Amino acid sequence: MTSPSALQSVTGGWPAPTPARPVNATVQVPGSKSLTNRYLVLAALAAGPSRLRAPLHSRDSALMIAALRSLGAEITEVPGSGPFGPDLLVEPLAAGAAGDADVDCGLAGTVMRFVPPVAALANGSTSFDGDPHARQRPMGATIEALRGLGITVDDGGRGALPFRVTGTGEVQGGRLEIDAGASSQFVSALLLTAARFVDGLHLVHRGESVPSLDHIAMTVQVLRETGVEVDDSVPNEWKVSPGTIRAFDVEIEPDLSNAGPFLAAALATAGTVRIPGWPAATTQVGDKWREILPQMGADAELADGVLTITGRGRIRGGVFADTSELAPTVAALCALADSPSVLTGIAHLRGHETDRLAALSTEINRLGGSVTETEDGLRIEPAPLHGGTFGTYADHRMATAGAIIGLAVPGVVIEDIGATSKTMPDFARMWTDLAASQPAGAAQEG
Numbered sequence: 001m002t003s004p005s006a007l008q009s010v011t012g013g014w015p016a017p018t019p020a021r022p023v024n025a026t027v028q029v030p031g032s033k034s035l036t037n038r039y040l041v042l043a044a045l046a047a048g049p050s051r052l053r054a055p056l057h058s059r060d061s062a063l064m065i066a067a068l069r070s071l072g073a074e075i076t077e078v079p080g081s082g083p084f085g086p087d088l089l090v091e092p093l094a095a096g097a098a099g100d101a102d103v104d105c106g107l108a109g110t111v112m113r114f115v116p117p118v119a120a121l122a123n124g125s126t127s128f129d130g131d132p133h134a135r136q137r138p139m140g141a142t143i144e145a146l147r148g149l150g151i152t153v154d155d156g157g158r159g160a161l162p163f164r165v166t167g168t169g170e171v172q173g174g175r176l177e178i179d180a181g182a183s184s185q186f187v188s189a190l191l192l193t194a195a196r197f198v199d200g201l202h203l204v205h206r207g208e209s210v211p212s213l214d215h216i217a218m219t220v221q222v223l224r225e226t227g228v229e230v231d232d233s234v235p236n237e238w239k240v241s242p243g244t245i246r247a248f249d250v251e252i253e254p255d256l257s258n259a260g261p262f263l264a265a266a267l268a269t270a271g272t273v274r275i276p277g278w279p280a281a282t283t284q285v286g287d288k289w290r291e292i293l294p295q296m297g298a299d300a301e302l303a304d305g306v307l308t309i310t311g312r313g314r315i316r317g318g319v320f321a322d323t324s325e326l327a328p329t330v331a332a333l334c335a336l337a338d339s340p341s342v343l344t345g346i347a348h349l350r351g352h353e354t355d356r357l358a359a360l361s362t363e364i365n366r367l368g369g370s371v372t373e374t375e376d377g378l379r380i381e382p383a384p385l386h387g388g389t390f391g392t393y394a395d396h397r398m399a400t401a402g403a404i405i406g407l408a409v410p411g412v413v414i415e416d417i418g419a420t421s422k423t424m425p426d427f428a429r430m431w432t433d434l435a436a437s438q439p440a441g442a443a444q445e446g
């Protein structure tokens, strides 16, 4: 694991562009990671073949595809379809398919949390491991949950990756208590598979509050779309009835969290950014940009499925609660703001791709910023920033946070822009195009 303090001197890197003029661009954003990986799991467990249109193609989705294939699902690409890569056809796993598979989770929370319950349905053993930092991410609730369901999990007593799940071809299900305080993905993972348990699942959370509730709402929504009965009427409890997961043909929404850095560019440069394909209704947490960015001083308009954000030259700080995976983008904007900010409700970011609270404060402060960690978030004071290397910790959202700061601060070098391949492999090109975009009428003005 690379700790924030260990990253003192870095050579090389990607010089973040600092445009001389306000950006003015329409940016098509690839499909949602969270939706793509949920639909892949559901398609693998469904009653017939399914199609995902406009799915995300990135490291996290490739890892999910490889994991489900290793368990026996057939996943093929439809050549020539989709602007960001082919649609996917999924033939589900055969019931009680044999295990003896190896799953590489990379650094993908959705793979390390969503796939073990699927492996529990198999008749055999499945081994899970991942990147070095994946071994630091919280996994205890998944391991304990599977044991609570009668599944053998050999984790060498670590409560973390690597571990082996041995199923018998059937999971009884029933009532189960877990502590999902470290990640909403512990809940989503069990709900996604639960309809295939003999008795379904009555899941009860006990402990500190569950973070990233929007992502659980997304899970409940996709389950209902595929014909699964879910009762989420009692806070911290979810009941999934046993039954069939219907095969489906679905168009994946653009990733609204990944739209964030591009929309932030409108504020950072006092420009305009338009994102087409913005859903009229969605469970994605990224829909919160329509509240967050106006709170910071931008104009926002959603018309005909296009979200337009226009920066007005001033970025206001504020109090931002429960921003979940949006937090690194929000923090980057707060570092450019002219008044103080507080980010709350994000203590669990310490268990994300890296300890994001430590990483954001270390890297922004290295550029002259004034960020302090609080118990459950960050306090960010206005400070004049200067250029320097921005460490990325294999975290896509650290790389994009550094790029946002670089729009307004010359000389910012992103340690590893390749980290963006986790969810947006084309980020560097898209960002370069954005930075080179011209304000309306600029060509005529010369």
Ligand SMILES: O=C(O)C1=C[C@@H](OP(=O)(O)O)[C@@H](O)[C@H](O)C1
Residues within 6 Å of the ligand: 033, 034, 035, 109, 110, 182, 183, 184, 185, 188, 211, 212, 215, 324, 325, 348
């Ligand atoms: O279920 C999902 O797709 C996700 C849930 C959230 O995890 P946490 O609850 O661990 O924050 C989010 O941060 C992550 O990027 C994706």
Ligand SMILES: C=C(OP(=O)(O)O)C(=O)O
Residues within 6 Å of the ligand: 107, 108, 109, 110, 325, 352, 353, 397, 423
């Ligand atoms: C926390 C994130 O990812 P993961 O799905 O790996 O948890 C994220 O994308 O911000």
